[in-house]
């Protein structure tokens with residue numbers, strides 16, 4: 001797929017529904033005793049895998065297209081301890097692979113195998129297997145580290161566990177196990193990670209408490225089915241946001257975007273890159289205006305009004321990483337268009353994503369003319385004010401495919417993205433949405 005330079009980007013876009021929240025809504029609905037309605041569920045490869053997974057363990061799923069072209073899903077759960085034995089294909093979905101074992105490990109009986117595509121088989125699962133084993137789980141991974149993951153239901157007991165890496169997936173997995181364990185389970189986060197699990201579980205009646213950076217859960221009554229409305233995915237909106245900032249003359253509005261503070265760490269990074277930012281009415285010359293709507297349920301929602309901006313290089317360090325983890329490839333691209341140097345450090349977690357995103361971003365952008373070098377825990381980019389263009393390989397990674405597309409529309413000569421179809425893992429129709437702004 002080729003992405004040629006455009007004059008400017010103009011218009012309004014609604015990003016697709018949030019992937020993290022969609023996965024969780026479906027999985028937690030399967031754990032409830034009664035019925036859950038999920039409005040605006042993400043219709044993409046990753047979240048389809050989650051619907052298949054919950055059906056495999058016995059949940060009843062009915063998905064419908066609504067008149068507005070959104071997907072709504074009805075789910076009848078099997079209850080906290082009612083999952084049927086199954087072989088589960090997670091496809092490319094790392095979140096499903098790492099969160100679902102927390103539920104299955106505590107089942108009274110049964111065996112499960114979770115496996116996925118080639119990329120999944122290269123992504124570590126020992127980060128969930130080890131603490132689950134501490135809780136009493138019977139779990140084994142290939143070579144101790146990688147999928148397939150085999151589980152047998154067992155009696156679990158609560159633990160107190162300090163996460164060695166700031167990971168929302170590991171935190172979520174252990175909180176689910178905690179719902180089935182005897183006693184209290186406490187997870188301590190070194191840095192705050194996305195808190196969609198806590199928000200959703202609390203709404204479903206789970207006995208969950210936060211005290212500073214510690215989250216505790218006790219095995220409680222059954223989860224209640226709920227009505228969930230999924231907001232737009234900030235991580236998907238970020239591609240159009242960055243494209244607008246780097247293509248001169250652009251002006252774009254992104255509507256119905258989830259603005260959960262644990263997800264929008266790209267915004268303060270942009271502010272440090274010199275992008276004027278504020279709430280509506282706070283100034284005339286702001287390049288990003290954030291219009292927050294406060295009464296949109298457990299997840300804050302709003303709009304982003306974005307204009308082209310002059311960028312300067314900035315430093316991104318470990319504290320910035322969890323709230324911007326999926327946007328760091330875009331920070332590299334922004335760095336190419338900035339004046340001066342942009343350095344990302346403390347981000348070794350990028351190596352454990354759908355591709356090794358340090359190597360993939362550095363090699364990919366180098367091929368398009370960027371001055372970027374890999375570091376053990378990130379990368380350093382010398383801003384040259386633009387990018388020539390060329391060919392980039394998506395390496396089966398949806399965010400790399402979309403990075404290539406954004407680089408293309410902002411480049412001097414255009415970009416060909418090989419394996420662009422990977423974008424459908426989180427954002428089917430991205431090329432049409434981007435095209436609609438050109």
Ligand code: S3P
Nearest residue numbers: 020095166167168169170325326
């Ligand atoms: C996710 C958490 C993050 C993120 C991933 C989705 C989630 O991973 O990179 O795309 O839904 O919990 P980690 O928790 O491994 O950092």
